[in-house]
Amino acid sequence: MTLGTVINPGMPFDPALVEVNRLNDEEIKRVSKLLITKRLAGVKGKHRAGWLLRAVSCIDLTTLAGDDTEANVLRLCHKALNPLRRDIVDKLGLNLDLTCGAVCVYPARVSDAAGVLRNAGSNLPVASVATGFPAGQTSLQVRLDEIRYAVASGATEIDIVINRRHAIAHDWDLLYDEIRQMREACGSAHMKAILAVGELPTFTEVYQASMVAMMAGSDFIKTSTGKESVNATIPVGYVMCRAIRDYFAKTGVRIGLKPAGGLRTCGDAIQWLILVKEELGQAWLNPQLFRIGASGLLSDIEKELFIYAFGHYPVGNPLPLA
Numbered sequence: 663m664t665l666g667t668v669i670n671p672g673m674p675f676d677p678a679l680v681e682v683n684r685l686n687d688e689e690i691k692r693v694s695k696l697l698i699t700k701r702l703a704g705v706k707g708k709h710r711a712g713w714l715l716r717a718v719s720c721i722d723l724t725t726l727a728g729d730d731t732e733a734n735v736l737r738l739c740h741k742a743l744n745p746l747r748r749d750i751v752d753k754l755g756l757n758l759d760l761t762c763g764a765v766c767v768y769p770a771r772v773s774d775a776a777g778v779l780r781n782a783g784s785n786l787p788v789a790s791v792a793t794g795f796p797a798g799q800t801s802l803q804v805r806l807d808e809i810r811y812a813v814a815s816g817a818t819e820i821d822i823v824i825n826r827r828h829a830i831a832h833d834w835d836l837l838y839d840e841i842r843q844m845r846e847a848c849g850s851a852h853m854k855a856i857l858a859v860g861e862l863p864t865f866t867e868v869y870q871a872s873m874v875a876m877m878a879g880s881d882f883i884k885t886s887t888g889k890e891s892v893n894a895t896i897p898v899g900y901v902m903c904r905a906i907r908d909y910f911a912k913t914g915v916r917i918g919l920k921p922a923g924g925l926r927t928c929g930d931a932i933q934w935l936i937l938v939k940e941e942l943g944q945a946w947l948n949p950q951l952f953r954i955g956a957s958g959l960l961s962d963i964e965k966e967l968f969i970y971a972f973g974h975y976p977v978g979n980p981l982p983l984a
């Protein structure tokens with residue numbers, strides 16, 4: 663399997679997969695917190711540095727701002743290709759091929775990113791948000807056309823947003839039909855479905871929307887756009903992992919997970935790696951099946967790895983901005 667390819671053929675809509683007993687949100691918060699705190703204390707030193715390097719390879723290095731230009735997209739691409747400064751790479755004896763998982767931009771900036779990566783001789787995927795990101799509040803036709811525009815511009819991964827109205831109203835068959843059409847509009851591009859979990863009523867709808875997105879052919883399910891007031895949280899990730907497990911048990915297809923929104927620190931990244939390892943297993947701990955959507959996480963990881971490598975903060979030699 664290479665990055666940015668379709669991994670999930672999907673399946674016909676099966677209402678039985680969304681007719682589930684209501685989940686106990688408070689119990690899920692308690693259990694997921696316990697799961698992380700039990701493991702977190704053991705992640706230290708060399709082990710922690712190893713997990714941070716794994717996190718780097720799974721980052722979808724993101725810029726999704728109104729003032730994005732060719733210039734900052736160029737810097738983003740170069741950073742994704744060379745995520746750690748050379749002295750850290752040399753000191754830790756790392757493989758020079760270490761890159762982030764992808765870059766993630768708005769559709770209008772896809773051709774800039776694709777051009778930079780092509781000129782650099784890289785096949786790093788360009789992920790584009792689409793379908794009226796972040797709210798998705800436009801006609802289906804416009805949302806589908808936006809996917810086709812992003813693919814024609816060079817995106818090999820498309821991060822769609824689901825129609826929250828259908829999830830809130832429990833119109834699961836309508837949600838399925840829309841996502842299925844989005845899957846078709848993506849063509850051979852890999853599709854991630856953003857659930858915008860902060861705008862879904864309870865964890866039960868998070869589970870149900872996850873199932874519908876997977877049945878409709880999403881290769882990944884993604885927590886959030888980064889623009890909602892509540893974004894990626896561990897309890898929500900726990901519910902999504904359970905849905906991925908159930909889908910795998912039913913179909914034999916491994917769907918990826920992408921937490922996104924507000925992930926800024928090494929601790930955030932490690933908590934998600936622990937969750938995925940505990941709930942989905944080692945097979946998911948790679949960029950084919952796990953991505954972290956983040957605009958500001960890499961600089962914190964780079965800082966911690968510098969301190970790990972050299973034993974001090976780089977005084978007078980500031981780290982370049984991501």
Ligand SMILES: O=C[C@H](O)COP(=O)(O)O
Nearest residue numbers: 887888923924955956957
């Ligand atoms: O998909 C990625 C998110 O928009 C990134 O959110 P962030 O800027 O909070 O890291």
